[in-house]
Amino acid sequence: MGAPTVQTPGEESSGRSRAFRTFLAFLYLASLTVIVGLLVRGWDYYTTPYSLRPQHSDYEFLRPAGLWGQGFGVIGTTLMVLLFLYSWRKRSRNLGKVGKTSQWLSLHIFCGVVGPLLIVLHSSFKVTGLVAVSFWAMVAVALSGVFGRYLYQRIPRTVVGQAMAPDEIRVQELAIDRQLRERHAASDEFLDGLQIVARGRRGFESAVLGVMAAAAQEMTVKRRLTRYLWTRPEWREAENSQRPDLEELCREKTRVHGRLHRLEQYQTAFHYWHVIHKPFAAIMVLVMGIHIGVAIAFGYRWIF
Ligand code: HEM
Known part of the structure; x- marks a missing residue:
């Protein structure tokens, strides 16, 4: 039997970081494969003019209130809610000790990428009415996130993710x-x-x-x-x-x-970016809340 290997704290945490990166890569691969698959499957419906869609065989599934369409909305919204855990984690003393900030941010970004894509499928590419405000605010926040991440990465950080002096x-x-x-x-x-x-x-x-x-x-x-x-x-x-x-x-x-x-x-630049990113997120949440409230009031329940 070989000598037992002793793991130093550094090795342990770099092993954990590797496991997290693999897990995240798997999440992206699985989610994006499913989303591309759904897009391909629904392509014919999504490219049918709005007025002809009720006659389409996929209408009952893929319309925003359909079984799948509404499901995309529910799962997408869940991810959009989960991404705010990052803000909570930044401000919570207890949660602040769990995991690394960079890993929470990676999960925030994952939810901020996959959530909006599911909402796009939920909309079935038909964006009208008041909820369009939330939709475009979501698109603006998600796209501006890419620039925010660029800036974030340029500010040197400690291993726990705090900006260095x-x-x-x-x-x-x-x-x-x-x-x-x-x-x-x-x-x-x-x-x-x-x-x-x-x-x-x-x-x-x-x-x-x-x-x-x-x-x-x-x-x-x-x-x-x-x-x-x-x-x-x-x-x-x-x-x-x-x-x-x-x-x-x-x-x-x-x-x-x-x-x-x-x-x-x-x-x-990062400070100004925050000043723009946050209000857009707030508008998105506000109108999304109204949209979901109205849908529930009209009796939409999905599979529950
Ligand atoms: C619709 C989707 C998204 C929403 C609603 C959203 C919302 C937010 C909010 C509210 C914050 C402020 C957190 C805080 O300081 O408390 C934030 C921070 C941030 N978001 Fe997003 N985000 C979204 C998507 C994205 C995407 C797609 C990316 C990257 C590609 C991203 C990257 C970032 C970065 C780098 C920060 C700054 C982290 C920090 O200062 O600690 N976000 N986001």
């Missing part, structure tokens, strides 16, 4: 500097050059334009880094076996320094 990011950068000095004899001048590579050209002061300029700088940082390295003896004279490690550290340094340099800009 500039000093904490600087500590990370200094640790990379130390490794570059110890393993590759990097000089101050070399490290200063990497900082210039990370910053790129001066961007815009405004939050949104600044973020767009920063995105452009991020896209070209790899090219700037390669060009910079070839001007440096530290790279040209390095042995081939050392270069991957040197390159990896330089990349990490430019990534961390770039994030630190643009932190204020990303945080301002």
Whole structure:
């Protein structure tokens, strides 16, 4: 029998993160496969003009009040309600200790992607009346979520998902500097050059334009880094076996320094993003509540 393996807390949590990622990938794969399957199955009905739909053989199933159509609405709404657990978790002291913030956010995003897709199927692509306000607010919130996630990822975070203070990011950068000095004899001048590579050209002061300029700088940082390295003896004279490690550290340094340099800009943009994202979510919930209330008052019950 082999020696028992001892699992350190770090290994245990990285194993758990891997299990979570696999679980999430499975959820996306299963849900999106079902949704695409339903779309293909109902394509003929969904592309039939509204006035002719009552004569269609799928009408009883796929109309918003039909067995399947209403089911899409119920499951979609359940997911839309569940996604607000993320807000609750952010503010709850007890729930705050359960899991990582990043995992809760991933589940929020899953519900925010699959929920609206089911609501689109529930609507059977016929969006009219008051509920259209909720529908388009939902579309706006879900699409703006993609931009929010982009900004969220650009604000460095601790392992539990809290935004890092500039000093904490600087500590990370200094640790990379130390490794570059110890393993590759990097000089101050070399490290200063990497900082210039990370910053790129001066961007815009405004939050949104600044973020767009920063995105452009991020896209070209790899090219700037390669060009910079070839001007440096530290790279040209390095042995081939050392270069991957040197390159990896330089990349990490430019990534961390770039994030630190643009932190204020990303945080301002993220703040404005929240200011827009939340009211749209509130409008969506309000009108969705009225829509569901009216449906129940008119006697719609689905399978219950
Ligand atoms: C209709 C669907 C969605 C609704 C109703 C919704 C609603 C919300 C609400 C109310 C918040 C604020 C949480 C808080 O600070 O308490 C939030 C945050 C957030 N949402 Fe969504 N969301 C939706 C879809 C999405 C999608 C599809 C994504 C990503 C692709 C996304 C990404 C985010 C991110 C990154 C945050 C910020 C997290 C933070 O500041 O801690 N959301 N969402």
